[in-house]
Amino acid sequence: MSKHTLATLVAGLAILILLPFTQSNYGVFVLCSWLVYSISAMGLNLTLGYAGQVSLAQASFMGIGAYTTALMTMAGVPWPAAMIAAMVLCFVIGFLLGYPALRVQHHFLAFITLAFNALVVLMLRNEEWLTGGTYGIVGIPRPELFGLQTQKPLAFYFFVLALFVLMAVALYAIIRSPWGRAFKALRENPIRANSLGVDIRKTTLLAFAIGSSYGGLAGSLLAQLTQFIDPHSFGLTISLKVLLMVIVGGAGFFFGPILGALLIVLAPEFLRFTEGYYLMIYATLVIVLMVFCPTGLLGLVERARTALKLRQNPNATTWEAGR
């Protein structure tokens, strides 16, 4: 990592630490949702952006994580155990959901994961004895850390921020490791990867499992943030929202989903003054971005950088010429 990148990261972290102090309780809540959705989108970015496996089920893993955490903590299980259980459960279910991906790809896989999301929502709605049905679960406790309550918005914000940083670092380590290389190879050319010794079976399943466990943790945090969950919070529209975060930010870029989540969580706040036109403006912006830059905002940044490099030194790279 270059000094420049490191300085940017430190500055970014400093902003994340100081920013909530300038915000109202509502502002802190919005920041928390941004970080929570970022964790979920980071997971989907691994599955979709790096490993190339389409999934429309990320919200269902958030749901599984949220309900697991809610039910366990309300039954008296300590919150760390409940959160780890949520992640492990999502890892296992994500691993199993990866099996169809060994047979089908692209839009077929999209439909399978979409159906899975619908199935999870139905179960959350219909198994009233466990999930409270459409009424959901109310009064989910927030964690207590070394005798410190996170009931207050600021305290909870720092709890979420700590986990966000931890998960980002973990993801960065995975992406940089040979596993990350194998994930990208799976995305770019599974047949060639297989002939070079990459076990594409295991790699595919792990891409789903790890991505899903990130969804599980995000759901777990969402349950604690809102202290109320219902099946509606984990429907297909939420999966599409997380997908949009990944795509808008830039799939396969490390900071893509974080930037995407920022835009998509904050857009309603900024566009509030437009009142009824909010959704129309939002949809138009997404269409324009996708038409002109399908690689997302960070893809746009990379394109600009390459263009700049080429202008400074026309022989610097053959990247554009080779396309």
Add this chain to the structure above:
Amino acid sequence: MTPVLSVRNVSKSFGGVKAVDNVSFDVHQGEILGLIGPNGSGKSTLFNCVLGQLPASTGTVLVDGKEVAGKPPCDLNKLGVGRTFQMLQVFPEMTVLDNIILAGQEHKGTMLSRLFGKPDAGLTEEALRMIDFFRLGHQTHEKAGSLSYGQQKLLDAAMAFMAGPKLVMLDEPAGGVNLTMLADLKERLKAFNQERGATFVVIEHNMEFVMSLCTRIIVLANGRIIAEGDPETVRNDPTVIEAYLGG
């Protein structure tokens, strides 16, 4: 000595068509075997059967005396079999260096140790040597997709060699490569063969390339072996001439 590759009575049918019909041959350590034949003669199908990409209908394939039928390509690769593909097969969005490291990393340690070990699996130095060996040094940090066609062919070959395989199967390495690059490729392959004792099986349509590279040639037509021998013998074999000219 046990042959590096032993193909015994391999057949492959697609519906009623026998693409490969009872083919047997051995390849010994250090050989460069050419596999030639007109279009549709079964070369690629035979390759795919040997490499586990397609299941053979009948027959067995042994690598170093070990039966490999039914093994997936990744396991075959771990046994020391490298390959290149007829169509370009690199990872375009990854750098040349990452392409090469990927080609070696799965042979280092276990899956778990690769997650927690060094990001490059300790392969950067070796990868840079391999990149230099294939004269791609000035492109190390470029994305593979930005290389010219011929350079990508070289990269493809370099990847096949990265894990130090006993046997490399090359599917039309010369296809679409310009003359200068072709001479380069041939010279690099020969050097690899002589310096490291690597064994090759090459499918190729470019006769000049095959005749000057290979030590032995097998000719396939309609899924069967119709001739075998050193380049000179094969070149003058009347059945071969007939098969090619369709007499």
